[in-house]
Structure formats: C-alpha cells, structure tokens
Amino acid sequence: MSNYPPLNLRVRTPRVTLEAATDELLERLVPVVRAGLVVDGQPLPFDDPMTLYDESPQREWGWMRRVWAGRSRVSAEFWRLYFVVCEDGEPLGMQDLIGRDFAALGTVTTFSWLAPGARGRGLGKEARAAILQLAFDGFGAREAGSEAFADNKASNGVSAALGYSRNGTAWATRRGEPAQLLGWRLTRDDWAPRRRADIELSGVEECRPVLGL
Template identity: 60%
Template sequence: MHSYPPLNVSVSTPRLELRGATDDLLEELVPVVRAGLADADPPPFDDPMSLYEPDPDLRVQKWLQGIWRGRGSVTSDFWRLNLVVLIDGRPSGMQDIIGTSFDAFGTAVTFSWLSAELRGRGLGREMRDAALHLCFEGFEAAEASSEAFLDNVGSNRVSQALGYARNGTTWATRRGHPEQMQRWRITREKWLPARRDDITMTGVDACRETFGQSP
C-alpha cells in the first residue's frame, strides 16, 4: 500500500488490469516509451505531446515529468488519475482519467495508449470499458468524453462500439499541423444498461477523498 491513495487504485477485468501509476510500474513501462511503441501512424496525439519527442532519453524524461506534475496538481475541480495497463501482469500502456470541472458538472475525459505490438486484439475497448466503469461506478461521474483525430480509426470505433454519441468536431494541432478531431460523449444513463458485472475495483474511496469527493 502506498501513502498516496491514487497509487492504490486498481480496476480489473478478465483480460487486463488498470493500476495506479507508481514509479515502479512506470519504470517497467520505460522501455516501451523509449522504443517509441506508444506512437502510431497516423500520429494519434495532439500537441504538445512528450511521446512525439524524437530523442528517446528526452522522450522518457518529459513523459515522466508530465506524470509527476499531474500528481501534484490536484483539486476537487480538476485532477488526472494515471493508470498503467497490465496485460498478463506486464505493463503495456496507460489509461488516464481526467476530471474536468468535476465539482460542478461531474465530467471526465479519458486518454489512453497501448504498446504497438498489442493493438488490434480488442484490448483498447477493454481498457476503455474499465475506465468507464471507474468513471461511473467508482467516481459517480455524470458523463465521460473522448476525442480522436478523424483518421484515428481504432479510437473512434471504440467510442462508437461502447455507445458514445458524436458530439461535434474541434481543431487541434498534430506535430504542428492543424487537424480535425471527432468529439464523443456518453452519459451515465446511457452507460448503465451496458454496465458489466465482471469488472472489480479497489482503492477508489480513498482516492475520491484525495480528489476532494465524498465517497
């Protein structure tokens, strides 16, 4: 058990586990980041993004610094929970949940990446399913959202398959070039009929207290 409660959060499905991003787990994930396996073609992330840094050592450094900064920037209105994705016990990616204006609106945003060699197996959908369970069942969010560039077929298909509704488009830069992103939104009411009974969570109540919520 860690003294900082968000590091004790765990969400388990039959195929994978999301676990609080401790420094030990991040260190196990460093080789994936250093090898550039978090990136994809076409590029999936908007700017600024440490995972686009061309120098492998600087990429790892900036990636870790971003996660550490997030740990220290927590209010009841905004927080980011970094979770490492474990496949067969091996750190293989990340699934983050960001509480945006959470005090006022109960809204959360998801962000994820998975090591390149594990894509195309339905794990991205399983990760998002686990994240939505934590959002709605764990944090009692009112709605969750996601964004993806129009050519990010995998992410957009996951959102559609899980019952998200299209929520317009927006613009972002990707490696310095303007591109359109598809916005997606799913409400608690839309999620409830599809709620799974094979997902378990631990450490959520203490995490909520750290984020200024009442369990």
Template identity: 45%
Template sequence: MISMSSIWPLFDLQLTTPRLELRPITDQDIPAAVDAARSGIHDAARSPFSTPWTELPDDELGPNMARWYWRCRGGFSPEDWTLLLGIWHEGQFIGCQDVGAKDFALLKTVSTGSWLKQSAQGRGLGAEMRAAVVLWAFDWLGADVAESEAADWNAASLGVSRILGYELNGTTRQAWGTQVETVQKVRVTPATFKRPDWTLQVEGHEAAAKFLNVT
C-alpha cells in the first residue's frame, strides 16, 4: 500500500532540539493545534498577529485553522512554499513554527513566523524552536538569509530575534486587523547567527529537500 509520506514526503521531516520536536502538521494533529490555540496565545488587549485569527469564536477558529493548513499544502511548490511545523514539548502540542520561501533557488532566503500557547511562554521555547528552523535552513537547505518581522511593541518576538543574532532591517506600516502598526523587520545570516550550544537532529531531510528541489 502506498504511504502518505511517499506522496507528501514532508510528513517524514522531523527536527529535534533538547526540549522540542518540530514536525509538519497533519490532519490528525489539527484538533491538538486548535486546542492549544483555544487555551490562549496572547492578552486580549493586543494581538501580535496582523490577521486577527485568534479572536474568532471557538466554533469558527477550528475551521479557519484547518483551512489555513490545507491552503498552505495546496499552494505548496518549490517556487513558493510555507511549511507549518507543529511544536511538541513533553508529548504535548504547544504551538506552531512556520518557515517559508519564495524563489528559494535564486534568493536563498527564508522567512519565519510562530505562535506558542501562553502556558508554554517565558521558558525560552520560542527561541529554541526558531533556532531549530534557522539551523535547518542554513545547514541543511543552504540558505543565505533568514528573515522575520514583528510589531515594534512585540518585545517577546523581537527579544528572540536579538538573542539569535538578528539585525534590524527597517520598518514598515501594515494593516493590523482594523489598526495600523509599525512593523520591525529583522534578518540574520550564517555569519551573524548566534548558534545555540546544542546540535539539531534532523530526520527525513533528504526526501524533503528533493520535494523542495533543493540540491
């Protein structure tokens, strides 16, 4: 019988850090992702997301998240891709780390975004999961640049960037739900990246790289 991973090789990718496992979100993982999001991600007064998806009622949040996961898979191509990695800590789903690229073969640049449920915040897990995808991008995919961004008031996200050696890369104004926010862009290269004192373990990379047309 043909396995799902033979059709979609990215499902076999797994990144392991000292405390976390990062692997692509499958349909079977969606309920755990929805439960984690429903438990709370940020204070109600201010959203760190330009699209206010966390503010949806419970009966709309799950379908909206599922549509996003399916949309990212459905639009996936080597020229334009977003890989959504679930984060597991001590066997529990605690958040999502995405990494993506457009025209990677030419630009060698990835971008990242993430969320963690509130009960998992404040323990350095956000830096650990971002470090994992940056290490994978630099050491396994051969990326030259990793980019990210956050609202200029988002000290937690920008603090992770600073810890990992990202440098400021200009600001822009963006629609943030019904508000306008100043967004701080950041970037890091292999030369400026502050590598963690642990080694990333990677499984399933060869098939994933072939699927991405990365040689």
C-alpha cells in the first residue's frame, strides 16, 4: 500500500484489472512500449505531441517522464489518473481518466492503448467500462467524453459499443499531418442502465480529497 491514495486505486472486472500505475508496474510495461505501439502500421492513433511515436529508447524515457509529470500535476482544476491494464496479472496497456475542473463540472475524458497483440478481443471495451464505473460510480461524474481519429475503428467502436453519442468533430495533427477527430459523449443517464454489477472499485474514498472532492 502507498501513502499516496491515487496509487492505491484499483478497478477489477471479471476480465481485466486496472491497477494504479506505480513505478513497479510501469517498469513491467516498458517492454511493451519498447517493442513499439504503432508498429502495426496505419492509421496512426495518437495526436501530437506523443512520445509513443519516438524511437526507442527515447520512447520509453519520454513515456515514463510523461506519466511521472502527469502524476505530480494534481489539483482540483486538473488531474489525470494513470492505470495499467492487466489481464491475469500481465500488464497489457494503459487506461487513463482525466478530470478538468471536475469538482465544478463533473466531466471526465479517457485515454487508452493496448499492446498490439492484446487488441480486438474486447479488452479495450472492458477497460473503458471499468474506468467509466470509477468515474460515474466512484467519483459521481456527470458526463464522460472521448475523441478518436475518424479512421480509428477500434477506439470509435469502443465508444459506440458503450452507448456514447456522437458529439461533433475537431482537427488535430498526427506526426504533423492534419486529420479529423470524432467526438463522443456519455451522460450519466445514458450510462446508468449500463452500469455493471460485476465491477469492483477499491481505494476511492481515500482518493477523493486528493482530487479536490
């Protein structure tokens, strides 16, 4: 157990566990990052700037620095909770929850990636369902948003499958090239009938004051 409550958060589903991204878990995920997340080709999933596009070993170093920096930047105005997605104890990727002015607005966004070999088996959907349960049930969120490039079928597929509605478009660059993003939103009312009874949250109450709640 850590003395820092965000590092004790855990979300467990029958298929995956989201473990707070401790240094030990980041170390265990490094081989996945080193192997290359975007090696399975086009379309590129991430908008710039993104350390995961860098060459190894700058990729791993930059990725770890981003997590450490994000972990230390915590206030009521902005926080980001980093989780490692584990299947049978094996780290496969990340699932983050981001709150901007959350105490005032109750809105969150999410970010995720899985190792190429772990994709397309429903784990991305399971990890998103898990983080939504933490947001809505654990922290009382009002609405969750998501964005993905229009050609990112898997990420848009996760949002569609979990009941999000389309919410406009935007533009961003990926490796310098402009591309269109699709926006998605899931309100608390849309989520409520889909609430899962088989997802277990731990460490939530202790974490609330850290996030200004």
